Amino acid sequence: MAAVDVAIVGGGLVGLATAHRLLERRPDLHVVVLEAEDAVGTQQSSRNSGVLHAGLYYAPGSAKARWCTEGKRQMEAFCDEHGVPVERNGKVVVAVDRSELDGLHRLAQRAAENGVEVEPLDAAGLREYEPHVTGVAGLWSPSTAVTDFGAVARTLERLVTGAGGEVRTGTRVTGIDERNDVVRVTTTAGDVEARTLVTCAGLQADRIAAMTGEPIEERIVPFRGSWLVLRPELSDLVRSNIYPVPVGGGLPFLGVHLTRRIDGAVWIGPNAVLAGSRAGRRPFDVDLDDARDIATFPGIWKLARRHLTVGVGEIWRDRNLSAMIREVQRYVPAITVDDVSRGPWGVRAQLVSPSGDLVDDFTLRGSGRVLHVLNAPSPAATASLAIGAELRDRVLGRG
Ligand SMILES: Cc1cc2nc3c(=O)[nH]c(=O)nc-3n(C[C@H](O)[C@H](O)[C@H](O)COP(=O)(O)OP(=O)(O)OC[C@H]3O[C@@H](n4cnc5c(N)ncnc54)[C@H](O)[C@@H]3O)c2cc1C
Known part of the structure; x- marks a missing residue:
């Protein structure tokens, strides 16, 4: 069996974005995505709110803060280029009473530290954006948007296969064996040997990583x-996206x-x-x-x-x-x-x-032949193309 260059476990947004970013840079590589379900993106990647997050919330300097803002920019460009609809409808964060003002101010500070534009609103300002909202103050985030992440996943699949990659659906990974110069992946649809393995298995991330012997205590x-x-x-009661002040803790x-x-x-x-x-x-x-x-x-x-x-x-x-x-x-x-x-x-x-x-931040683990995405919670749909670019750089960086 000839080894493929890169096998990717998981045909959600993160796995597909990684395959896409790899093939864009290196169309000569043989890249295979192994997906357990009969279609791509059927788990978290299409069962979400569909919000392209602007990046207000995340700890400054964290991977979430960096890859959310960068990933959103990349995702909007991607959607515009490939005809996936994006609605730039913005969002208000509402402080319902004075006890929430401190939390609102902290959020405004964090947005500023992350370089994300927000406009402070008083009660009247809130109603200008959202006439049916009640609150004492708020923030307006003009760059928050919504899209159809299921359509993004299907578009990525089309681009990956169009660029010579393979997306094998109905292919559940059941075992991984790292040898000297290849990784043998056992699946319900035959074995695959790969020079590099990237796992992006979402809800099964810890189990897939454990198959490679990676010590995972989480x-x-x-x-x-x-x-x-x-x-x-x-529906006209709501014009944009309306969020409470986060609870913290x-x-x-x-x-x-x-x-x-x-x-x-x-x-x-x-x-x-x-x-x-x-x-x-x-x-x-x-x-x-x-x-x-x-x-x-x-x-x-x-x-x-x-x-x-x-x-x-x-x-x-x-x-x-x-x-x-x-x-x-x-x-x-x-x-x-x-x-x-x-x-x-x-x-x-x-x-x-x-x-x-x-674990709050995005977590990538592993080195050498095997890389794992262990934690890719929200806003990983927004950030998926930036996460994919990071994984591409780590894979290609190994030479
Ligand atoms: C309720 C909810 C709301 C959210 N709202 C937002 C939002 O508004 N904006 C935002 O940016 N993010 C949001 N998110 C987060 C976002 O959806 C996820 O962070 C993102 O989709 C993660 O993508 P993924 O590719 O890592 O995971 P997934 O989409 O779960 O993909 C993992 C894939 O791996 C496959 N797999 C697993 N085990 C195996 C195996 N053994 N063999 C082969 N394949 C396997 C699965 O079948 C699956 O397709 C939300 C998530 C949820 C659940």
């Missing part, structure tokens, strides 16, 4: 996020927000509850291996103890529509329970440390 913990959908005739989730999607539909959410399955077909599916991995991981118990109140609140709002709507009514009081229906859901892959911390 675990991927799956957090389900579900959305409510606003009745279409009420070490949780990277952005709080229940309203997203005006690329098709004009308004989604409310996502919340964040522990999922019983990493790749379930239904929201309440439980996979015994996944559940056992969670239950036997000390980090999850430490995390649960530390964030008990937030966790219980999330579960309560997940089951109780009125409680979820009360959360939204804090800043858009016009929306009632009768105005929404239960909508789609997705599962986030979040790396958690043994000490119970949610």
Whole structure:
């Protein structure tokens, strides 16, 4: 069997963007993407809010801060070039009362440190952008946008195959064996030998990395996020994207927000509850291996103890529509329970440390022949082309 130059595990946005960036620079390489599902981008990459994040939130100097702003620029250019729709509809962050003003100011400072434009708003200014929002102050982010990340994934697949790469769907990786000069990858559709392996396996990132003998003390913990959908005739209640001031306290989730999607539909959410399955077909599916991995991981118990109140609140709002709507009514009081229906859901892959911390930054690991993307939570869809460029440079840097 002739070894391919680069095999990539995972046909989500990160894996496909890596293949695309590699082939753009080195069309002579034989690049193969191995994807377990029957189509690309069916997991996190198409089950998300669809927001192209401007980069307000992330710790200055972090990989998230750098690759989000750079990746957003690259993603907008990519979408414009390849006819994927982008709506530059902006976003407001709303402080509903004075107790949230400190958090809002911290966010404005962080945006400035990251070089992201925001405009401070008073109550009247808020209503100019979002007439149905109530709050004492806010921030306007003009560069936040929305797109269709599923369409981005399909476009990347087309470009990769058009450039001579292979995207093998229905090909689940089951084993990895690193030898002297090649990596042998066992899959449900035959073996592949590669000179370099890059793993971008999202919800399975820790398990795939463990197959290579990489010592991983963290675990991927799956957090389900579900959305409510606003009745279409009420979509004009929301013009852009409306976010609360982030709660802080070490949780990277952005709080229940309203997203005006690329098709004009308004989604409310996502919340964040522990999922019983990493790749379930239904929201309440439980996979015994996944559940056992969670239950036997000390980090999850430490995390649960530390964030008990937030966790219980999330579960309560997940089951109780009125409680979820009360959360939204804090800043858009016009929306009632009768105005929404239960909508789609997705599962986030979040790396958690043994000490119970949610690993905030993007995490790449490995060297030599094998590179792993261990943690690529939001905004990794926005940042995917920049992450792909970084992985390309690391692969080609090995010579
Ligand atoms: C609810 C939610 C909302 C979000 N909102 C946003 C947002 O608005 N903006 C933003 O920028 N980001 C958002 N994100 C984050 C973003 O979607 C992800 O960070 C991004 O899609 C990660 O891409 P990925 O390629 O790493 O993972 P994935 O899309 O999960 O791809 C991993 C792929 O690996 C494959 N795979 C796994 N195991 C194997 C195996 N053994 N063999 C072969 N293939 C395998 C899977 O089938 C999958 O296709 C959100 C995520 C969620 C869940």
